Amino acid sequence: MAASSIRFGPGCTKEVGMDFKNLGAKKVMVVTDSTVAKLDAMKQVIEGLEKEGIAYEVYSKVRVEPKDHSIREAIDFAKPYAPDAFLAVGGGSVIDTAKLMNLYTSCPNADFLDFVNAPLGKGLPITEKLKPLIAVPTTAGTGSETTGTAIFDLVSKKAKTGIAHRNLKPTLGICDPLNTRTMPSAVHASSGLDVLCHSLESWTAIPYYERTPRPTNPINRPAYQGANPISDIFSLQALRSTVKYLPRAVKDPDDFEAQSNMLLAATLAGVGFGNAGVHLCHGMSYPISGQNPGYKHAGYAVETPIIPHGVSVAVTAPAVFKFTGASNPERHLAAAECFGVDISQVKAESAGEVLGEALAKFLVSLGDQPRGLKHMGFKREHVDELVEGTIPQQRVLMLAPNLDVQNVEEEREQLRGLFEEAMEY
C-alpha cells in the first residue's frame, strides 16, 4: 500500500501557509472554482499564505465536473506563472484539475493524451516527479486528496476518463470539517454517494492475488491492485460511517458531527479505493455522465445539464451488487449488515439480492435521487451506446468480480443486462 499524508481536524486549514514554507515553496498556484472562491476556506488559505509572505496567484475558473477543454484552459493559465507548488481548494473537480495543471506544467512538452488511460489515451507512466500539491477538500466525497487519479470528460469520445499514476498524489491532504459545512444538501448527498460506492466497490473488488497480469517489478504495480487486507479496513470503516452519517449530513445542515464523520469517511474511502480500486459502478458511470441525455440534477449551481459523479455511480449500485453477489457472498452479506439488515437467516445465494435491496432502500430514504436511469431520461435505445462507452474502462473493469473480461461478447451481454436492470429500482 502506497502512502498519502493526511491532516484531519477542525481549523487546520490555516496552517497551509506554514506547510508551503516548510516545503520551501515561494510561488503557489491556488486552484478553485467560482463558488468555493467565495467561501471561508479560501479566505483561510489566502491569509495563511500572506502571513508567511508566500507569493500566489488564484485560478478560480475550474469547471464543475471538468472536461478536457476546461483542463487545457487551466493548464494554459498555469504555464506562464510557473509556480513551484500547487494548492487546490474545492471538491474533486478542483483537486483533479489542479493535479493535471501540476502534471502538464511539469511535463510541458507532453501531449495531452500521453498519460490518459488506455485505450482512449496512450496510458504512459509518469516518470517526472511533480511539484508539491496540497489539497483542501470542501466536499466529503471523492477522496481525491489521497489518490493518484484525476477524472475528466473527453468530449470527443463522449466518455469520462482520466489519468492514474501515483506521482499525481497530493503531497498532503488537509481535511478540515469546517470547510464542508456550506455544501448544499444536494452536494452533501451526491458526494456522499461517491463515498458509498468507493467503499462498496473496493470492498468487493477482486482480491489482489487474483488480479492479472501481476507485474514482476513492484514499481510497475498499478494504483488499483484489488482488495487487500489493508484497503479492507479503510473501505469497511468508510462504509459503516457513510450508512450512519450520510442521511444525517444530508438532512440537517447543522449536524457538524455527521458532517465531520462524512469528511473522514471520504478520506478513508479514498485510501481504500486508491489502493484496491473501484469497478462496475464507476466503470458504468463514465458513459452515464458523458452521454447525459439532458438531465440536470436539482441543487447544483450550474447552467448546463449535469449528472453529478456521485449520482451517476449510485444509480447503478442496486443492479451492480445484485450482479456481483455470487462472487463473494460473505463480503456482500457483511456489507448488507452495515445497512442494518439481519443476515442471520440469509442464504449465500441471496447475498447479492439482499445487498441490492438494502442499497435501493437506502437511496430512496436519502431522498431526491433519480430512481434509475429512466428517471434521467435514458431509454432502452441508449443501452448499446452506454455499453460501448463502458467497454474501454478496462482499468476498473478488470477489478469487477463476475464480469467476463476475457470474452468481450459475453462482457457486452453482462453490461447490457446491468444497464437494463439499472433503468429503474
Place this chain on the structure above:
Amino acid sequence: MAASSIRFGPGCTKEVGMDFKNLGAKKVMVVTDSTVAKLDAMKQVIEGLEKEGIAYEVYSKVRVEPKDHSIREAIDFAKPYAPDAFLAVGGGSVIDTAKLMNLYTSCPNADFLDFVNAPLGKGLPITEKLKPLIAVPTTAGTGSETTGTAIFDLVSKKAKTGIAHRNLKPTLGICDPLNTRTMPSAVHASSGLDVLCHSLESWTAIPYYERTPRPTNPINRPAYQGANPISDIFSLQALRSTVKYLPRAVKDPDDFEAQSNMLLAATLAGVGFGNAGVHLCHGMSYPISGQNPGYKHAGYAVETPIIPHGVSVAVTAPAVFKFTGASNPERHLAAAECFGVDISQVKAESAGEVLGEALAKFLVSLGDQPRGLKHMGFKREHVDELVEGTIPQQRVLMLAPNLDVQNVEEEREQLRGLFEEAMEY
C-alpha cells in the same frame, strides 16, 4: 497523520532487490541478528540483491534488545562501508539498530546523545534526510517497520530510552507472513503482547486536541500526537485481531492464518501508535527491563537475563487500564468488549476494572507469562527505583490519561500505586 509505505503478502520478500534498484541503491548494508541470519528471509533478500547485481555487506551481530554499546558497535561497523541504503531483516531489535546505523552514518559528527529523548539525551530534532531503509520484520510485534522510533537500553542510566523522529521512518516495510513462521512460541507471545499494548495504549491515549503544548508549525508536531480518528481505526482493528489470533498463533505453529493476521495486526498497531503514541505500559516497561533483577524469560535464545519488551509492557497492563478507566469509560468498555466481555450491564465507574480483569484473564490463558512483577524477582523495595526510572519517560507519560504530570509528587504517588498493583495479578 504522516505516512509509511507498507507491502503485505506471502512471498513479497524477494522483491526487495528490485526495490533497491528502483531506489537507485548500489551498496546496501544488510542488518540482522545471529538467529535471523540463518533463516529463509535472509536467503530471500540476499538472492534478491544478487539477482539485481547490488553490492551488499551483512552485519549480523545485532543484540537482542539492544544496548547503547551494541548500537555503537553496529554504527562503527557501518561507517567505513559507507552504504547508500540499509536493509533490516529481523525483529524490532534489528530494525531499531538499523535505524540508528542509518542516523549516525548520515550525521557522522553528531554525539550519540544528541538525538536521544530528553531529559536523558538532548532530544534534538533530526534535520538530515537519512538514506533509504527497507525493513523486513520477522516478528509480529513492534511495528518498527512503520514508526520513527528506535529503542535501546542506556546502560549508564539503567533505563531504556530511544530516539523518535519522523526521519527515522523506514522507506518501506515488507511484511511477508512467510517470515514469521519460525518464531519460537515465546517470541510469538511476547511480540504479540507488544501489539496488544500498542493498540490498547494508543486507543486510550489522551485525545490529540488535549495534548499540550500544541506546536504552531505543523512540522514541529511530535510523532506522538494523542488519539485521533485515524489512529483509532488502526488501533481498534489491531486490538480485535490480536485478541482473536494471538492465542492461536502462540499455541499452533502451523496456524498460518493466525500468524498472518498477527503480522498485519502488528503493522496496523504500528501505524496507530506511531501516530497517537503509547503511554503507561510502555513508560513503566523501560525501567522494568532496564532494572531487571535477574529474570530470564523462558524460550529466548540469549545467554544473559532478559525481560522481553512485550513481557515488560504486558505485565503492568491489568493495573494500568484499571487506573486509566475513569478517564474515558466508553473507550475502556469498547476495549473490554473486544475481549468478549458482555458490557451491556457494566456501569461506567467499573470500566477500568472490567478491562483490567479481561486483560489478566487473557494473559493467564495465553500461558507462560509471569503473573506480575513479583514473579520476575521484583520486590517492594524496588518500587522507588522503578518510579524514578519512569519519571523521565515524559514523551509517553504526557499522553497518559489520569496521570497528574503537572504535579510530580502526585505523579510519583500514582506511579508507586501502579507498580505495587502490578506486583501480582
